[in-house]
Amino acid sequence: MTSLWRKARVLFITRFAEMTEYRAEVVIWMLSGTLSLVMMLVWMSQAAAAPGGEIRGYNPSEFATYFLSTWAVGQLMVVWVAWELDMEIRQGTLSPKLLRPMDPMWLHYAAHFAERVVRFPALLALVALFAWVAGARFSTDPAAYLAAFGLALLGFSARFLWEYTIGLLAFWTESSTSFQEVVWLVYAALGGMFAPLAFYPEWVQRVAVWTPFPYMLGLPAQLLAGKATLADAGRGALVLLFWLVAFWVLRLTVWRVGLRKYGAVGA
Numbered sequence: 001m002t003s004l005w006r007k008a009r010v011l012f013i014t015r016f017a018e019m020t021e022y023r024a025e026v027v028i029w030m031l032s033g034t035l036s037l038v039m040m041l042v043w044m045s046q047a048a049a050a051p052g053g054e055i056r057g058y059n060p061s062e063f064a065t066y067f068l069s070t071w072a073v074g075q076l077m078v079v080w081v082a083w084e085l086d087m088e089i090r091q092g093t094l095s096p097k098l099l100r101p102m103d104p105m106w107l108h109y110a111a112h113f114a115e116r117v118v119r120f121p122a123l124l125a126l127v128a129l130f131a132w133v134a135g136a137r138f139s140t141d142p143a144a145y146l147a148a149f150g151l152a153l154l155g156f157s158a159r160f161l162w163e164y165t166i167g168l169l170a171f172w173t174e175s176s177t178s179f180q181e182v183v184w185l186v187y188a189a190l191g192g193m194f195a196p197l198a199f200y201p202e203w204v205q206r207v208a209v210w211t212p213f214p215y216m217l218g219l220p221a222q223l224l225a226g227k228a229t230l231a232d233a234g235r236g237a238l239v240l241l242f243w244l245v246a247f248w249v250l251r252l253t254v255w256r257v258g259l260r261k262y263g264a265v266g267a
Contacts, residue, residue, distance in 0.1 A: 011106065016114040026115065027122050030075055036193055040067030040134065043195070056199060062225065064134035069148075069221035070193055072127050076116055076152045077216060079160050081108045082180045085167025089262065090174075098259075105164060105251070112160060139226040147233035148220035154240040155216030159187070161247035168251070171258035186211075192218030212243040 044060040053059055058066070088094040097104040166183065169176035188194065190213035197205055197218050208214050215236035222228035
């Protein structure tokens with residue numbers, strides 16, 4: 001365990017040092033992901049114009065809180081490993097990494113995790129600014145923040161694994177990133193990036209609860225907005241753990257099969 005911890009610590013430190021070189025770019029990346037902020041303005045204006053000043057129990061301030069929360073949680077979910085793997089496999093730069101006594105996946109995971117640490121201070125500052133401008137009112141329960149952070153960590157790990165698996169499809173295709181775009185649309189829709197899941201048709205809700213997406217974005221956002229309970233968080237964590245195991249097995253299977261094909265062509 002001591003050796004494992006030492007390796008993890010060194011890996012994180014080196015990737016963190018690398019990510020700090022891109023601090024300005026990290027902020028630009030954050031500001032480029034504005035879909036939740038745009039949806040916040042749309043729903044706030046709709047609520048302000050609606051009879052009673054609210055839509056399905058959400059007034060403009062509550063819409064601001066929800067969509068700011070989805071934006072903040074979504075920033076912790078950003079994953080780009082599919083693009084990196086697609087390039088590494090097609091260009092052959094994966095080969096040197098296979099000589100190391102470590103699954104290349106951990107190099108990518110450490111880079112993503114280190115980037116979250118670099119991103120977090122700027123994220124807090126931007127959320128505070130946007131909340132002040134939009135009049136958002138977040139939960140005052142510290143346990144809600146801990147539960148939301150735990151769900152975000154599980155959700156990020158689950159998304160990383162499925163994105164990694166998509167990237168591995170480059171073993172068989174000329175470009176695997178087109179699959180990633182399709183999955184992102186499902187993630188955004190069922191995750192609640194366009195609207196709270198309760199606003200969707202009932203049949204969509206019944207399907208969504210069996211997927212990991214609502215528990216990655218929508219549920220943490222509802223916790224921060226004070227519209228979900230710790231019991232909801234517990235159930236969501238169990239679902240995410242199930243999917244985490246499923247994606248791990250899928251990733252490992254595709255990796256092993258893909259490596260045989262990769263080696264067969266002389267890589």
